[in-house]
Amino acid sequence: MSSQAKFTHAEAAEQFIADEPRTDWHDDTLWFVREKRDKAANSLPEWEQLRQWASDIKYHVLSNMHQYLEAFEQKAIANGIQVHWAKDAKEHNDIVYKIIKDNQVQRIVKSKSMLTEECHLNEFLGEQGVEIVDTDLGERIVQFRKEAPSHIVLPAIHLKKQDVSETFHEHLGTEKGNHDPQYLTEAARGHLRDKFVASELAITGVNFAVAETGGFVVCTNEGNADMGAHAAKIHIACMGFEKLIPRAEHLGVFLRLLARSATGQPITTYSSHFSKPRAGQQMHIVIVDNGRSRQLGREEFRNSLKCIRCAACFNTCPVYRRSGGHSYHTAVAGPIGSILNPNLDMEANKDLPFASTLCGSCSNVCPVKINIHEQLYLWRQTITKEGLAPKAKSIAMWGMSEVLAHPAIYRLAGKMGRWVVKHLPFLTNNGLNPWFKQREMPQAPKESFRDWYLNNKQK
Amino acid sequence: MSARESILASIMANQPVSQDLPQIDLRAVINYDNVLHQFKTVLESIGGKTMEINGWDAIQQMMQADTKEGKQMVNGIAELGAIDANLATQKAAELASVQRAYLKGGIAVAENGSIWVDEAAMVNRLLPFIAEHLVLVIEEKNIVATMHHAYQQVASFDSGFGMFLAGPSKTADIEQSLVIGAHGARSLLVCIIP
Helix, strand or coil: CCCCCCCCHHHHHHHHCCCHHHHHHHHHHHHHHHHHHHHHHHCCCCHHHHHHHHHHHHHHHHHCHHHHHHHHHHHHHHCCCEEEEECCHHHHHHHHHHHHHHCCCCCEEECCCHHHHHCCHHHHHHHCCCCEEECCHHHHHHHHCCCCCCCCCCCCCCCCHHHHHHHHHHHHCCCCCCCCHHHHHHHHHHHHHHHHHHCCEEEECCCEEECCCCEEEEEECCCHHHHHHHHCCEEEEEEEHHHEECCHHHHHHHHHHHHHHHCCCCCCCEEEEECCCCCCCEEEEEEECCCHHHHHHCCCCHHHHHCCCCCHHHHHCHHHHCCCHHHHCCCCCHHHHHHHHHHHCCCCCCCHHHCCCCCCHHHHHCCCCCCHHHHHHHHHHHHHHCCCCCHHHHHHHHHHHHHHHCHHHHHHHHHHHHHHHHHCHHHCCCCCCHHHCCCCCCCCCCCCHHHHHHHHHHC | CCHHHHHHHHHHHHCCCCCCCCCCCHHHCCCCCCHHHHHHHHHHHCCCEEEECCCHHHHHHHHHHHHHCCCCEEECCHHHCCCCCCHHHCCHHHHCCCCEEEEECCCEECCCCEEEEEHHHHCCCCHHHHCCEEEEEEEHHHEECCHHHHHHHCCCCCCCEEEEECCCCEECCCCCCCEECCCCCCEEEEEEEC
């Protein structure tokens, strides 16, 4: 699979930062979440040990995935759950559609599932004339606006309450100009309660699947996954196979890390453990590969499959905070998305590993210790080797390597650069120079470090 | 080849050399001098309310007060009287008007204020979510320090459903403003009996 994204991260980010106060607000809001995470992490002296355990448990599962998946399936079937396997997004969507069609249901609710976003399930079902109601408040807001979530934990983090107020006024008939979050949330509660009570089929994601019990855990703060799953007569849970963990006791490690890393909460309000359908209910699990087994085989990138989707790497990333989730043009944005998406489609996502300063903050906060910034760096090399790097970048890199390989040229170029910045500033301080955008050019020093050193050595 | 076989074959071909599971050593994990105090502090910090009571009488009085005020109240605690036989099979439309549900909680966790509620204790899986307000009764001796300790005691997942519940339903999806009462219960009161 290979395609072209409609725009690159850099192009979309340029539009995002055109509104400077809003960019600052976005930046501050996410940094605030990052600070809450720090406070929660610091409350546990064993935090670093927990991260190590989580990382090691995940690696153990990745290295025994075949056995664990078979064990999980066997146990789930014994529990009365129907297990389906999907090689890719299309098979996943077809399976869900078939269940909907076979049961002739119309009223469908869905809680947050990044996998179904990855597979574009809503669009696919929409084309078949099936309407899905997203029930997470943030997801409902962006669904009304025909937008994608911009953050995997906080789907509407790019919007201000005034935006939500206008959207709800249009779709739910709330008072125009009333943007009190309490009032708006109450309106959504009433609207979605009707949807829950009437729902026939509920789709949820899966945070963790447990090989030992054949069950799975879904975490929410709102209670929307449970309202749907327990009200509807059919429950479909969709999961990437990497959600598996060996035993229920390991949930102790992951549930301690997940919410603290995500929002700074000690745990989400609801950590729901499903293992059998209730009497008279159908329960389905769709296990999806969609490129994951390929990523498992890439030694330098396989650790990305440890991800538990907490979004700590988003909140800390200086590039994400100042470019917004939509700039990443993928279901999972941010640093982790930038190492997962090139595996899904290298051509379409070749820009993403370059949307980083490689500062390493993502790796430092990751609860399962994925070396995110190192993988970003490795993806850049892979993409360049595949001949997918932008032409201008390749030429610039070639030019740079020539200059750096020849000291005399390097010194001459430095001298010319200093002279130009000093005497002909308009040559650099203009719109044609990408480094001048949103920046002041620095003052040119009188001499290079080498000249200064040679002069001072003699003194 | 079916999707199942092709996925499993691809995984088998690509999975790395097996690495052992780590040992979770509970000596490395935080403990609290007073788990009751820690539990109450954390639960209140996440929007829950707590009340220490001496016995079932206090709950009985709350239920009577509800009935007097004409509130639709549902009892799910055997110690407090008969449980409506229809409750287990009632559908969302019938439960939507429940104003307060009284249920019994199991293991409670000091580090995060959460309480394990098993399917049997919910009577109906939907009840703790759809009730406008929720009262959980727990026993002080069931409070443990961390999730690791809790999972040692939640031995069985045989009933089919269970959850760790921590506080009332909430959301911060509108500009990060915390709003209590998203889709689930608007309030959680935890009564702790000795």
